[in-house]
Amino acid sequence: MKPLLVILGPTASGKTKLAVKVSKLIHGEIISVDSRQIYRGMDIGTGKDLHEYTIDRIDIPYHLINIRDAGEQYNVNDFHRDFSKAYAELDDRGSTTVLCGGTGFYLHSILTGHAFNAIPVNEELRSLLINLSKEELTDRFHTYNTEYQKLADTSTHKRLIRAIEISQYLTQNPELAQDWNQSVEKPEAVIYGLNPPVEIRRERISARLNARLAEGMIEEVERLMASGLTPAQLIYYGLEYKYITLYLTGQLSLTEMKARLETEIHRFAKRQMTFFRKMEKDGLYIHWINAMMETGEQSEFVVSHYEEAINRLH
The missing domain is CATH 1.10.20 (Histone, subunit A)
Incomplete structure (x- = not known):
């Protein structure tokens, strides 16, 4: 099978845009590694941004997004099964798999073979x-x-x-x-990472949170509750779903919800980076790309480097 091309990074690092651009250049398809984007109806809060998968009027195929109903249980064992099936299908039709996401534990389990x-x-x-x-x-x-x-x-x-x-x-x-x-069988992989400077990451997170609230993130959680999900189920999904649920159930004011949610997203991004560093300590080499370069420059570097890496591997 072709080696995986992996693009990882903390939230708001620009990894999806890079993965889409790279996929266009190499005729690849994206397998998402996000433990919450698998759920239908959880769109704004999980940052699916599906419009980003269209570039220059070309739709880049994506996988493992919107594959379960909100409220269903899903763990890394389910992810292994779904990933393996998608990876095999992409390889059968000659597509390069671009594995993209920020759920470190899922990435770690695939790349190290731990099950x-x-x-x-x-x-x-x-x-x-x-x-x-x-x-x-x-x-x-x-x-x-x-x-x-x-x-x-x-x-x-x-x-x-x-x-x-x-x-x-x-x-x-x-x-x-x-x-x-x-x-679990460990696949060959070439891994790339994006890690913007902390102050840039914080600015992006804050701006994105305000935008998503304006886009209807609170109303999304209201719809999920109206569909039958309990507050406990929504709180279980953490971050946006936890704090907006606490607001909707009267446990936090709107101001308190925004402040606490913003703080927790910043902390989450920091924990993501800590986990990626742990992956490096476990022997996974991550090629860190200048996150401040234009996406076009980043994608050209990734494609060139990946092709050279394949030649070395084979």
């Missing part, structure tokens, strides 16, 4: 953990001692619960830990 999240869901344990604070969950997570502790993404309440679930399973089934660790 801990194939471990089954434990609904009983989840019901005990759901109301604990992030601090309480973190303390509980650190009581375990498995190989998974070095790999886990504990950046959100949702992922902490899943991390504890996996840790408990591996503790109770130690003979399976190594098998889970080695059970």
Whole structure:
């Protein structure tokens, strides 16, 4: 199979625009790596920006966006299955796969071959953990001692619960830990990253949040609630859906919601970069591109470098 061309970066780094431009130049197709963009009806809050997939009147094919209904459960094991199917289909028709996104744990699991999240869901344990604070969950997570502790993404309440679930399973089934660790085939990949200066990233995040609120992000959450999703389900998705739900249920004022949401998105971007640095420590080499260059310059560099890398690999 052709090596993956991976473009990653924190929120508001410009990775989707770059992936679209690169895909046009190499006749590629994009597989999204975003744990929330898989859901239909969660558009503004997840920043799908599907108009960006059209460039010079050419529609760039994308995959793993709008594949589940909001409220359904989805984990990295599901992502592995969906990714593998899409990757094989793209390869069969001679397309280059451009893997683009910012969900670090999903990227890490594909690029390193770790498959801990194939471990089954434990609904009983989840019901005990759901109301604990992030601090309480973190303390509980650190009581375990498995190989998974070095790999886990504990950046959100949702992922902490899943991390504890996996840790408990591996503790109770130690003979399976190594098998889970080695059970996914690791693809060849060439990885590129965008990391704008912090002050630029912060400006973009703030401007984008204001734009999305003006575009109807609050109304989007209202529609999701009207469709039957509970406040707890929406809060589970974090960030925009959490804080807007808290506003709609009267727990935060509009001013408080905006301020807290903006702060949390900035923190989220910082955590993303921390996770990407962790990926590098785990042996994944990321070619960091000057994020302040024009997208056209960035794309020309990526395509040229990727083609050279393929020649070296083969």
